[in-house]
Amino acid sequence: MNTFSHLEHKAQLLRRTVLRMCIGAGTGHVTSSFSCVELLVALYYGGILRHDPKNPGWENRDRFILSKGQASPILYAVLCDRGFFPKTWLKTFCKKNGRFGVHLQHDVPGVEVTTGSLGYGLGIGAGMALAARLNRQPFLIFVLLGDGECHEGSVWETAMFAGHQELNNLVAIVDRNWLCATDFTENCVRLNPLERKWRAFGWDVRSIDGHSFPHIFKALSGLRLRERNQPLAIIANTVKGKGIDFMENQPLWHGIAPQGKEAREALACLKKIIRTEKKGENDINYNA
Amino acid sequence: MTSTTMRDAFFDRLYQLAWNDRRIMVVAADMGAPSLDKFRRDLSTQFLNVGIAEQTMVTIATGLALSGKKVYTYAIMPFATLRCYEAIKVNIALMNIAVTIVGVGTGFSYDDSGPTHHSTEDLSVMRALPNMTIYCPSDSLMAARFADLTYNLNSPCYVRLDRKVLPAVDRKDYDLSSGYRFLLNGENGCLLATGNMAPQALKVARKLHQAGIRVSVVDIFRLKPLQEKAFVEIAKKAGWVATLEEHLLAGGLGSAIIELLTDHQLRVPVKRFGVEDRYLYEYGGRNHIQNMCGLSPEVITMEIKKWVKDLRF
Numbered sequence: 016m017n018t019f020s021h022l023e024h025k026a027q028l029l030r031r032t033v034l035r036m037c038i039g040a041g042t043g044h045v046t047s048s049f050s051c052v053e054l055l056v057a058l059y060y061g062g063i064l065r066h067d068p069k070n071p072g073w074e075n076r077d078r079f080i081l082s083k084g085q086a087s088p089i090l091y092a093v094l095c096d097r098g099f100f101p102k103t104w105l106k107t108f109c110k111k112n113g114r115f116g117v118h119l120q121h122d123v124p125g126v127e128v129t130t131g132s133l134g135y136g137l138g139i140g141a142g143m144a145l146a147a148r149l150n151r152q153p154f155l156i157f158v159l160l161g162d163g164e165c166h167e168g169s170v171w172e173t174a175m176f177a178g179h180q181e182l183n184n185l186v187a188i189v190d191r192n193w194l195c196a197t198d199f200t201e202n203c204v205r206l207n208p209l210e211r212k213w214r215a216f217g218w219d220v221r222s223i224d225g226h227s228f229p230h231i232f233k234a235l236s237g238l239r240l241r242e243r244n245q246p247l248a249i250i251a252n253t254v255k256g257k258g259i260d261f262m263e264n265q266p267l268w269h270g271i272a273p274q275g276k277e278a279r280e281a282l283a284c285l286k287k288i289i290r291t292e293k294k295g296e297n298d299i300n301y302n303a
Numbered sequence: 304m305t306s307t308t309m310r311d312a313f314f315d316r317l318y319q320l321a322w323n324d325r326r327i328m329v330v331a332a333d334m335g336a337p338s339l340d341k342f343r344r345d346l347s348t349q350f351l352n353v354g355i356a357e358q359t360m361v362t363i364a365t366g367l368a369l370s371g372k373k374v375y376t377y378a379i380m381p382f383a384t385l386r387c388y389e390a391i392k393v394n395i396a397l398m399n400i401a402v403t404i405v406g407v408g409t410g411f412s413y414d415d416s417g418p419t420h421h422s423t424e425d426l427s428v429m430r431a432l433p434n435m436t437i438y439c440p441s442d443s444l445m446a447a448r449f450a451d452l453t454y455n456l457n458s459p460c461y462v463r464l465d466r467k468v469l470p471a472v473d474r475k476d477y478d479l480s481s482g483y484r485f486l487l488n489g490e491n492g493c494l495l496a497t498g499n500m501a502p503q504a505l506k507v508a509r510k511l512h513q514a515g516i517r518v519s520v521v522d523i524f525r526l527k528p529l530q531e532k533a534f535v536e537i538a539k540k541a542g543w544v545a546t547l548e549e550h551l552l553a554g555g556l557g558s559a560i561i562e563l564l565t566d567h568q569l570r571v572p573v574k575r576f577g578v579e580d581r582y583l584y585e586y587g588g589r590n591h592i593q594n595m596c597g598l599s600p601e602v603i604t605m606e607i608k609k610w611v612k613d614l615r616f
Contacts, residue, residue, distance in 0.1 A: 121398050132393045135362050142366015172356040
């Protein structure tokens with residue numbers, strides 16, 4: 016058992032929640048959610064993101080913006096598990112009279128902004144970061160972007176702005192799963208050298224393995240003490256669909272929930288992983 | 304004030320408000336104005352130039368507004384609206400964020416710049432956004448009052464400002480909250496106009512008067528929401544209505560009025576004056592461009608006279 020085993024276990028339980036939500040709904044972006052599970056677990060369970068589920072509007076909370084709004088199932092699962100809203104809400108994902116659907120909705124407790132149309136989260140985050148500086152407020156702003164999202168010009172408009180404004184309270188995490196909706200990013204429109212691009216726009220850049228907790232914590236540690244007057248970009252190399260072997264790295268699994276036999280296989284795949292781990296106390300007992 | 308442009312009137316007033324409220328911020332996409340030079344100089348932390356990047360103007364404004372700022376975005380109208388339209392939809396309208404979008408350049412007011420800078424579609428598309436309030440002043444005195452009005456709003460707003468200095472239409476006091484004002488009273492019909500077409504409508508009314516047709520002139524300065532019941536009553540009383548706008552006919556003021564009257568099952572003849580389904584590479588002044596699309600007071604008067612004669616009540 017290593018230091019991060021409880022977080023690793025939590026990540027798998029959250030994957031299972033997401034999978035059940037999406038199977039139950041017959042829709043939802045499973046693979047986009049699975050590439051960023053460890054990143055969200057580190058933020059919400061690893062003491063990185065200052066938040067208070069009992070007071071979602073707490074003025075000095077850190078802001079977390081999920082700019083790749085299609086990965087909403089994982090954020091909803093996390094927020095629910097943290098106690099922002101009742102577990103019953105997850106069961107109504109994408110259903111009649113439900114509280115939320117495929118893309119992220121700002122009126123859900125714990126969600127800062129509506130996303131789903133890509134390329135805007137970083138700009139809103141930069142606006143918040145600037146306001147925090149003007150208001151002398153100490154919180155940080157985290158924005159999680161997809162790498163495919165980095166095809167949007169608005170991302171680079173903002174990257175230039177944030178670099179120029181030296182917004183060192185802004186952290187962009189790029190979920191580098193190497194896939195957009197229909198193809199690999201490098202086949203579609205090449206993003207590499209991605210690190211050099213962010214650096215050229217005036218950002219401090221760290222490249223990590225986005226599924227490795229030691230890597231994630233190393234990259235996210237000491238953020239409040241950073242002396243560099245630059246916003247920080249973390250390029251988190253990940254695997255789209257991580258955890259379900261037959262869905263990993265497959266463009267055709269974008270935006271799809273497995274059904275029937277494949278759903279059973281996917282759940283079995285996760286069950287195997289979870290069984291080999293120590294059963295955690297924080298199992299959220301969500302039965303889809 | 305009569306020799307002041309609308310944007311200077313608006314931003315001069317906003318400058319005064321901003322001295323007392325540090326929450327007020329102007330976010331511009333590399334667009335200036337004499338009044339903004341002062342803003343930038345004296346209130347430097349409250350003025351932000353994001354460069355020629357309209358989507359970022361909108362998203363930064365959203366982030367600032369979500370952090371308690373009272374934000375005004377500012378650019379030439381096609382760029383302040385169409386260029387970043389979906390960003391406005393998703394970030395401002397959908398989340399119902401109190402950001403005021405200030406566009407300058409109604410209709411053909413960039414008369415030397417060609418159709419890239421003409422704004423003849425903005426009203427149609429901005430009107431389609433739920434939660435959006437739309438203002439269009441007809442003179443600089445009114446534009447200044449809109450600074451106060453928007454300062455107190457808690458929802459998205461779009462202010463369409465003319466680039467030119469327009470004559471003060473009417474100095475009489477009027478109720479800003481109603482969204483319209485009567486500039487003239489007559490019993491034979493009614494002209495409904497917005498922005499720079501309000502003074503045009505007055506010219507048309509005078510010409511019609513010479514021909515024995517006495518019409519009312521209503522200046523509609525809030526284009527969304529419209530006071531439905533009031534306009535139904537106005538149309539009912541007038542017997543016929545003509546709408547005047549320097550904007551495409553598709554989806555503009557005339558469309559809005561027809562929709563409104565139809566929704567209330569009111570069968571009143573409506574004649575729309577605006578820009579046909581076309582773009583104009585025309586230069587040589589605004590009057591010339593207006594002439595090219597039948598928006599001169601002379602042509603409008605002639606058309607109305609002909610139309611009214613054929614109307615069967």
